[in-house]
Amino acid sequence: MNKPKPEYLRPALIAGAVAGLLSGLPIIGAGNCLCCLWIVGGAAVAAKLLAAQTPGLLTAGDGAIVGALTGIFAAVVDTLVKMPFQRYNLELARRILDRFSEYGTDIPSGLEGWLDLGSGALSPGWLLLGLFFSAAVYAVMGALGGTIGVSLFGRKAIPPTPSAPPATPQGPSDAT
Amino acid sequence: MVYAATVAGTVLWLAAILLAPWLAGRGADGAARIVYAVFAPVCHQDPQRCFALGGHPLAVCGRCLGIYMGFAAGLALTPFVRGFSRLALPRGRIFAVLILPMALDGVAGVLGLWRSPIGVRFVTGFAWGTILPFYFVAGVADLVLIRRRRRSGRGLEKSQGPT
Numbered sequence: 001m002n003k004p005k006p007e008y009l010r011p012a013l014i015a016g017a018v019a020g021l022l023s024g025l026p027i028i029g030a031g032n033c034l035c036c037l038w039i040v041g042g043a044a045v046a047a048k049l050l051a052a053q054t055p056g057l058l059t060a061g062d063g064a065i066v067g068a069l070t071g072i073f074a075a076v077v078d079t080l081v082k083m084p085f086q087r088y089n090l091e092l093a094r095r096i097l098d099r100f101s102e103y104g105t106d107i108p109s110g111l112e113g114w115l116d117l118g119s120g121a122l123s124p125g126w127l128l129l130g131l132f133f134s135a136a137v138y139a140v141m142g143a144l145g146g147t148i149g150v151s152l153f154g155r156k157a158i159p160p161t162p163s164a165p166p167a168t169p170q171g172p173s174d175a176t
Numbered sequence: 177m178v179y180a181a182t183v184a185g186t187v188l189w190l191a192a193i194l195l196a197p198w199l200a201g202r203g204a205d206g207a208a209r210i211v212y213a214v215f216a217p218v219c220h221q222d223p224q225r226c227f228a229l230g231g232h233p234l235a236v237c238g239r240c241l242g243i244y245m246g247f248a249a250g251l252a253l254t255p256f257v258r259g260f261s262r263l264a265l266p267r268g269r270i271f272a273v274l275i276l277p278m279a280l281d282g283v284a285g286v287l288g289l290w291r292s293p294i295g296v297r298f299v300t301g302f303a304w305g306t307i308l309p310f311y312f313v314a315g316v317a318d319l320v321l322i323r324r325r326r327r328s329g330r331g332l333e334k335s336q337g338p339t
Contacts, residue, residue: 005326023217033220034282035243035304060265060311061318068319134217140185141218144308147315151265 006062011049012069015042019070020077026085029078039074039138040145043067047149058154060147067146071138078138079131178317179254182309186248193241197232211235225294239278242298246305247312254309266310278304 019042023029031037047063054062192211199208212221212235219236226233227241234241258264278300281292292300 030220032218033237033240035240035301036218059318059322060315061320061322064315064319065322067315133214137218143315143319144312147265147311148271150315151271151311152268 006050006054006056006058006066008050008062008066008069011046011053012066013073014049015046016070016073017077018042018045020074021081023074023078024081024085029082036138036141036145039071039141040148042074043070043142043145044149044152046070046142047146048153051150051154058150060150063146063148063150063154064143065146067142067144067149068139069142070146071140071142072135074142075131075134075138078134079127083127178320179251179313182313182316183251186244186251190244190248193235193244194229196235197229200232201230208232225297227294227298237297238294239282239297239301242301242303243305243308245298246302247308248305249302250306251309251313253306254313258310258314265314266307271307274303274307 019038022038023032046066050066196208196211215235219240223233225237281300284290
């Protein structure tokens with residue numbers, strides 16, 4: 001007997017869109033520098049939304065699922081939001097470097113290489129690679145945030161009932 | 177299984193943090209830049225706030241390094257504290273106590289109230305990091321169990337066929 005499957009998609013989409021937007025914006029996106037704040041926080045919010053719309057009790061696994069989905073959606077939105085800003089930032093950096101060279105100032109070593117790497121990152125291949133990597137990292141961070149969210153906003157364990165097995169197995173499990 | 181995969185992932189992640197300055201020190205600037213770029217979305221990488229290896233900054237700042245080292249330490253403690261069979265999550269109070277020093281230090285830094293030394297950043301990050309594997313391992317292990325249960329439920333339905 002299985003407990004009814006919670007509807008993960010809607011909370012993950014809402015929280016993922018917001019977390020991705022915050023992550024992609026300049027300056028505000030720096031919040032992710034603190035242990036992926038927007039992603040972990042977004043996943044925790046997704047867990048709260050899931051807890052609010054689910055009549056049954058949530059387990060740590062439900063939090064991990066909704067959190068991981070939030071992270072993946074956030075990675076897609078983050079990549080899309082960052083694209084126009086990346087072009088703008090690179091163009092701005094190029095202009096500054098050009099101005100430096102006009103005044104005969106030495107350009108710090110490695111900066112041109114960094115700009116080349118940044119230009120390469122705008123190609124579709126690099127974008128896909130970046131998206132894949134972001135999705136993997138954000139999914140892991142999201143799973144963590146979703147589990148924390150369930151622990152803070154949802155109830156932790158399903159009490160044993162005659163019709164449903166307990167969510168926290170007492171016996172050893174090879175899953176851990 | 178989940179525990180072993182988490183240990184492997186954590187070791188790889190920590191190794192990659194050290195790999196960036198090691199590559200830079202050996203003159204492999206291109207490869208080092210790629211490793212630094214990998215960590216850029218999750219850390220500001222300000223060299224003044226990073227520990228250095230051979231004169232080159234690590235791929236993440238002192239606080240992030242503390243979080244990841246704390247995660248590794250917590251992961252090592254997990255089997256002794258929780259065992260492998262319990263999926264219960266830590267209490268909210270423990271979570272609050274461990275996040276508080278880092279949150280206070282971080283907020284005060286952002287507001288410009290004080291500028292904490294890198295050692296304090298590392299320690300506050302470490303404290304917060306130690307609790308994270310207790311969430312992560314429990315969450316992912318339960319996720320695997322949920323998927324298994326659903327798969328076996330679907331298999332049972334198929335084997336019984338349409339009624």
